[in-house]
Structures are given as C-alpha cells and as structure tokens.
Amino acid sequence: MAVIVTFEFSGAGQELYDTVIERVTDGRGFTQFADLPNTGLISHAAGPVDGGFRVTEVWESVEALEHHAKTFGPILEDLGQADVQPTIIPAHNVVVR
Template structure:
C-alpha cells in the first residue's frame, strides 16, 4: 500500500535542504528523479518554502521503504542543523505520476 508522507521543518532554509539532498547523492547535487534516492520505493517528492520554514511531501511504495530511507536521512538532517520532526503519514487512495 502506498503512503503519503508530510514533513514540516520549522526554521529550516533552502540551503539546509540542499545540503541534505546533496549529501544523499554523495555530492552529485540535488535529488531530481526517484533513482537518485539512496533506497528504492520513492514514487514522488515535492519540497518548498513556507512562511515558517520548509515543507516536504513524498509518496512511497510502503511505510517500510520510507522508514528505510529515514534511517539514512536522520543523521544528515542533524548535520544540517534541521529540527527532528515526526512525519505525518497517510494511506494513499490515489496516486498519479
């Protein structure tokens, strides 16, 4: 079952987001397509600024795939000085790519 992940990072900047995405690709730049992700299972990703910080929403093939990615992501978020936040997870009813 596909899931939708929503993450809101208060006080986070675009530069911090880009630091993390660059680290996830081993220094090759941002994440531009699902195959750039370090673990399989990503269906879609969108991120952008909010008045309070940074917003990310993903669609993953499963919660297990997302959790696997989260284990790789957490140390990079800490290194970038981003706050630890809990994702909001929803079951996806319809996904169009």
C-alpha cells in the first residue's frame, strides 16, 4: 500500500536540504536527486514553510521507505537531524502527471 511521508525540519532551510541531496548524490555518479534509482519512490516535493523546511514524498510501501532510510538516516544524523521523525499516512489517492 502506498504511503505519504512528511518530514518537517524546524529551524532548517534550503541549505540543509541541499546539503543532504549533495551528500546522497556524491560519489554515485548522479548530479541530482531525480536521477537516483530510488526504487519505490513515486513522488518527492520540498519547500520552505514557516519556521523550517518540509519534504513530502509518496512511496509504494513502508518497506520501500525503510530501505531508502538506510541511506538518508546516517546523513541526517551526521547533520544533527536524527530526531526528525516523519509523519506517515496511508495514501488514499495519488495522482502523478
């Protein structure tokens, strides 16, 4: 079952987001996040919100998200964001154009 995942980074901005993406793509032969083979990722959107930065993703399953977290978790921990816990809800409907 598809899930919608939202990360809220209070007090953080685009600089943190860009640093995470840079670390994920570095050394893997990719220059942007969209080119990574994130198996199970349906959509990804990120942007500023009052007091922070938000990332919202749709994954094919919780298992796909958990596999992906093995890459991002250590990076977020290294950047002092290990305590950020995502909100995960079942997707009732997903439209991708």
